[in-house]
Structure formats: structure tokens, C-alpha cells
Amino acid sequence: MNGLAGMNICFLAGTLGQGGAERQLFYNVKALLECGAAVTVLCLTTGEFWQRRIEALGVPVIWVGESRSRLARLIRIVRELRAARPNLIQSQHLYTNLYVVAAARVLGLPEVGAIRNDSAPEVRACGRLMGPLSLRAPRVVAANSRTAIRSALGNGLRRGPFRLLPNVVDTQEFRPAPRSGARPFTLVFMGRLVRQKRADRFLSVVAQVRGRTTAPVCALIVGSGPERAGLERQARSLGLLPGVVTFRDAVADAPSIYAAADLLVVTSDFEGTPNVVLEAMACGLPIVATGCGDVPEIVQHGESGYVVDAGSEAAMVNLVLQLVEDSTLREQMGRAARAHVEATRSLQSLPAMLHEFYAAVPIH
Numbered sequence: 202m203n204g205l206a207g208m209n210i211c212f213l214a215g216t217l218g219q220g221g222a223e224r225q226l227f228y229n230v231k232a233l234l235e236c237g238a239a240v241t242v243l244c245l246t247t248g249e250f251w252q253r254r255i256e257a258l259g260v261p262v263i264w265v266g267e268s269r270s271r272l273a274r275l276i277r278i279v280r281e282l283r284a285a286r287p288n289l290i291q292s293q294h295l296y297t298n299l300y301v302v303a304a305a306r307v308l309g310l311p312e313v314g315a316i317r318n319d320s321a322p323e324v325r326a327c328g329r330l331m332g333p334l335s336l337r338a339p340r341v342v343a344a345n346s347r348t349a350i351r352s353a354l355g356n357g358l359r360r361g362p363f364r365l366l367p368n369v370v371d372t373q374e375f376r377p378a379p380r381s382g383a384r385p386f387t388l389v390f391m392g393r394l395v396r397q398k399r400a401d402r403f404l405s406v407v408a409q410v411r412g413r414t415t416a417p418v419c420a421l422i423v424g425s426g427p428e429r430a431g432l433e434r435q436a437r438s439l440g441l442l443p444g445v446v447t448f449r450d451a452v453a454d455a456p457s458i459y460a461a462a463d464l465l466v467v468t469s470d471f472e473g474t475p476n477v478v479l480e481a482m483a484c485g486l487p488i489v490a491t492g493c494g495d496v497p498e499i500v501q502h503g504e505s506g507y508v509v510d511a512g513s514e515a516a517m518v519n520l521v522l523q524l525v526e527d528s529t530l531r532e533q534m535g536r537a538a539r540a541h542v543e544a545t546r547s548l549q550s551l552p553a554m555l556h557e558f559y560a561a562v563p564i565h
Contacts, residue, residue, distance in 0.1 A: 204556050206237030208564075211287035213278065213301050214244045215294040217251040217262070219451045220393075221476035222317045225345065225368055226293050227251050230260055232551040241285040243278060245297065250453065271300075278304050289313065289564055291343070295323050298335040298342075311564050313364070314339025316349045319471035319494060321356050322397065323349075333358055341562055346473040346495040366558050370479035371548045377485030377539060378460035385417035386525050389462035389486075391455070391477045392469070394426030399491075401428075401435055402468040402514060407446065408439040409518045416525050420446045423458055459484035463531065464524055469493045470511055482506075482542045487534035489520050499546070505538035 210233060217223050230240050242255055245266030252262045265277045278300055282290065291313040292301040298314040305312035316323060316336060324332035336342065336358050343366045344350050353359045388407055392398040400422060407420045420441070422432070429448065436442035452458060459465075465481035465488050472494030479499065481488060488506030490496050500506045507520040524531045 204560055205233060205552075208233070208238040208289070208559065209240075209285070209287045210238055210289045210291060211241045211243065211282060211285050212291050212293055213265075213297045213304075214242060215297045216246045217242075217244050217249040217255070218246070219250045219453075221368070222293055222315075222345075223249075223251045224476055227254055228369055228371070228548060228551060229366075229555065230255055231258055232548070232555055234258060234260070236552050236555065239287075241281075241287065243281055245274070275300055275303055279307050282308055282310075289559075289562065291315070292339070293317075295332075295335050296327050298339055299331065302338045311562065312339055312341070313562060314342040316342055316344045316353065316363075316473075318473040319346075319348055319352050321352050321358070322471050324353075324358055337361075343558070344473075347498070348494045349473050362561075364558055364561055367546065367554060368474040368476060368479060369546050369548050369551045369554070370476070370483045370542055372483045372539075372543050373548075375456055375459070375480045375483035377535070378456070380460070380463070384461075385419040386464075387462045388418065388420045388464050388466050388521065389423065389458060389481075390420070390466055390468070391423045391458065391481075392467075392475075394422075394424050394428040394432060396428065397470055397472075398424075399468040399470055399511075400424075400432050402517075403466055404432065404435050404439060404441060404446065405514060406466060406468070406518050406521060408441060409514075410521050410525060411441075411445065413518070413522055414525055418445075418525060421449065421458065421462060422446060423449045423451060425450045455480060456484060459486055462486060464489060464521065466517075466521065467491060467493070467496065468511075468517075472496065474499070479542055479546055482538035485535040485539045487524055487531055487538060489517060489524065491517075499541075501537065501541060505534050505541050 240260050242262045243265045247264040290301050292298045292315045301312045350363045390403045411418050436446045465486050467490035474495045488500045491511040492508045497508050502508045509516045
């Protein structure tokens with residue numbers, strides 16, 4: 202990885218909370234350091250989950266979001282960049298792209314923007330003016346999914362170059378654990394409790410599965426967000442609460458959640474490359490998921506799980522039932538899932554991915 206040795210990269214993140222983009226930033230920083238690069242992280246928030254872990258690597262994490270003023274934030278970002286003297290500025294979230302672009306233009310540096318999800322909804326979430334500009338302004342944009350790239354190009358949201366930087370998973374941290382056969386079959390949902398993730402669909406699937414099998418089935422919803430109260434009401438109305446569904450906030454020890462589960466169910470309307478899919482597969486869980494984002498490229502339909510159309514709730518119920526009642530198939534798919542991410546998306550493959558990615562970025 203001689204091409205990365207000596208590079209000095211500064212990342213700007215909007216948050217370092219317990220999200221997939223933030224986990225991937227940690228992985229990227231760690232791999233870059235191992236390849237001989239220097240790294241600094243600027244962040245609009247402070248004191249969050251991944252900050253401590255990045256700092257433990259010896260990387261400074263600098264809070265640049267003290268002011269609510271965008272101009273004041275930009276001035277602070279430029280000042281920190283002058284001190285760090287990077288040869289590349291990289292955004293980790295779409296909504297920090299314009300800060301990176303403006304700072305790069307002031308300092309005469311190259312920049313890389315980011316898109317972390319299906320581009321059209323993520324762009325809309327940033328506003329009618331700022332959203333499209335956030336995607337169009339960077340000279341290069343890093344995308345974690347081919348779906349985001351196709352969506353942006355198809356909707357005319359961007360003309361300049363995209364560079365694919367796939368998500369990876371630490372297959373040493375996320376690995377199969379012994380499972381007790383005495384407990385109920387457990388379906389797990391992990392993610393932010395927002396409309397995009399469609400946890401309401403997950404609850405509906407759980408209720409229908411329980412109504413069609415004599416096997417004991419329970420469910421675990423792990424995550425926080427604005428839809429929590431409404432989802433709890435829905436669970437009560439379906440007879441799932443109390444006793445069947447357990448709600449838990451996001452946890453630091455994610456592998457323990459997968460160890461307590463038998464199947465990951467992904468019900469999102471749109472995604473990029475969901476970290477939870479890679480993590481669950483690394484832990485030997487089969488997947489039943491909507492065909493959102495790059496899920497169809499990760500989950501091999503019929504081998505490591507099943508992929509269904511977002512509107513095919515009945516098909517999802519049937520496939521979950523099949524896995525509830527066929528332990529041999531479930532174990533076979535779990536082994537295939539683990540083998541697939543080990544071969545294609547392990548943390549050990551990240552240095553080569555980063556080398557290829559930065560080799561294609563014009564750095565002067």
C-alpha cells in the first residue's frame with residue numbers, strides 16, 4: 202500500500218454517533234493509519250460514541266460545530282485545515298459536503314464528497330436547494346453503493362465522477378456464536394426508528410408469522426428514533442407487547458444482539474449498503490430483506506438469505522416462515538452468509554479498496 206504512505210487526509214463528519222457511516226469512518230481511519238497515512242477528523246458534534254474509539258487510535262478529533270452559524274463553522278474548519286495541512290479533504294456525510302467544498306476552494310485543495318444512501322431521498326432530506334447542490338458541487342463523490350450512483354445519474358443529480366468505496370465488516374469482531382436451542386426463535390431488526398427503515402412493516406411480519414406457526418417466535422427491535430412511540434402502540438395493537446417484542450436502544454456490543462437472534466429481517470424502503478446486513482452475515486445469520494440499495498449484491502438470494510420487493514410483505518412472511526421451520530436450511534444459509542462476507546467484504550480487504558479508491562482521486 203505504498204500509494205497511501207505519506208498521505209495526509211482530513212475527514213469532516215456531521216456526527217460520530219452509533220451509525221453505519223460512522224462505523225465505516227472508523228474502519229477507514231484505522232486502515233489508513235496501518236497503511237502509513239496521517240489522518241485528522243473534524244466533526245460538527247462532540248462526545249459521541251465513535252469519537253472515543255477514533256481518538257484511541259491516536260487520531261485527533263476536533264469539534265468544529267460550536268457555533269450554529271454556518272459561516273462561523275466554515276471559518277473554524279478552514280483554520281483547523283490550515284493547521285493540519287492535509288493534501289485531501291473528505292466529507293463523510295452528504296450534509297457536510299458543502300463545508301468541504303467551500304474549505305477546499307479557499308485553501309486550493311482537492312475534496313471528496315459523500316453519499317451514504319439511495320441518493321434521491323438523501324438529497325431531498327437536505328432541502329430543495331442545498332440537497333442537489335451538496336451532491337453536484339464536490340469534484341469527486343465517494344459512494345458506498347452502486348444503487349446511489351445509479352440513482353444520482355438517473356435523476357440528473359450529478360454529472361461529475363463517482364468513486365465506489367464499499368462498506369466492510371470486521372469479521373473478527375462479528376463472528377458466529379453458540380446458540381441455545383431452548384429459547385424461542387428470534388427475529389431481529391436493527392436500525393434507526395425512522396420512516397425509511399419501516400419497522401412498522403417488521404412488526405406486521407412478526408405478527409403474521411406468529412399467526413401461522415406453532416413454533417415459539419419472538420422479536421427484538423434495536424435502535425432509537427422518532428417513531429419509537431408509534432411502533433410501541435402498533436406492537437400493543439397487534440398483541441406483540443408485552444411479551445413478544447422487546448425494544449432496546451442502540452448498544453455498543455452489537456455482536457451480542459446477533460448472538461441472541463436467529464434471523465435478521467430488513468424492511469427498509471431504501472438504503473445504500475446496510476451495515477447490519479454485513480454484520481449479521483458475518484455472525485452467521487441468514488437474511489430476509491427488501492431489495493433496497495445494494496442488498497441484492499450482498500445477499501445471494503436462495504443461498505445466504507432471501508431478497509424480496511419492498512411491497513411484497515406476503516412474500517417476506519412466507520420466507521421467514523420457511524426459515525423458522527427449517528433449521529437445516531437456516532444453518533446452511535448462515536454458513537454461506539459468513540463465507541460470502543469473509544471473501545468479499547472483510548476488514549482485511551479494506552486497504553486494497555482504499556488504495557484503489559485514492560489512486561483514482563486527483564490529488565495535487
